[in-house]
Amino acid sequence: MSRYLDHLPAMFRGDPFAGRFLLAFEAVLTGRDDVDGLEQLIERSARYLDPMETDEDFLPWLAGWVALSLRADWDVARKKGFIREVVPLYRQRGTLAGLRRMLEIYLNPLADQVTREDVVILDRFDAPDHYFQVQLTLGDSDPVGLRRVQEVARAIIDREKPAHTFYALKVVVPTMRIVSEELKEREGGRPERLVLGVNTLLGTRDSN
Secondary structure (H helix, E strand, O other): OOOEEEEEOOHOOOOOOHHHHHHHHHHHHHEOOOEOOOOHHHHHHHHHOOOOOOOHHHHHHHHHHOOOOOOOOOOOHHHHHHHHHHHHOOOOOOOOHHHHHHHHHHHHHOOOOOOOHOOOOEEEOOOOOOEEEEEEEOOOHHHHHHHHHHHHHHHHHHHHHOOOOOEEEEEOOOOEEOOOOHHHHOOOOOOEEEOOOEOOOOOOOOOO
């Protein structure tokens, strides 16, 4: 019999049909055994709006609520963290601090952990008006990776900058890097590295 009979007038509680009939409503509204009802679903609905608690499949929908594009190469933790951060970050939209943080977030998967020190924005120029420069310092000079970083950086800057401003993007990469054999092995033995004692010598060699 349904527990809902307790809420009916006494004259209906003894009717077996009423008890069976109300079981369908009870299953839908309050659930039965291992089946959740609407009450349980409504109680848990708030967690879907919390980026740190919601399910992975729900993240794109939640990101759409805040007009956010999630990168496909981000892991779940990074996606959740960015959704949580982006609403307060929108308050800084159009500012140097907001643009810098957006570049840090979006470029991190593409470069070796872009930090605040790697993103420099300069806007103190006498002329022309409304002009600024963005300088990115990367730890790798791979041409493919460099081109990807430039494309993403320009897309972010174009989206975040005030409409009346224009800019120049400068990407600084290492032109020569001397490493030890140990560091070369840790980095996968990349052939473009200059390795001390192998293909690079410092100082002069005595010919005598």
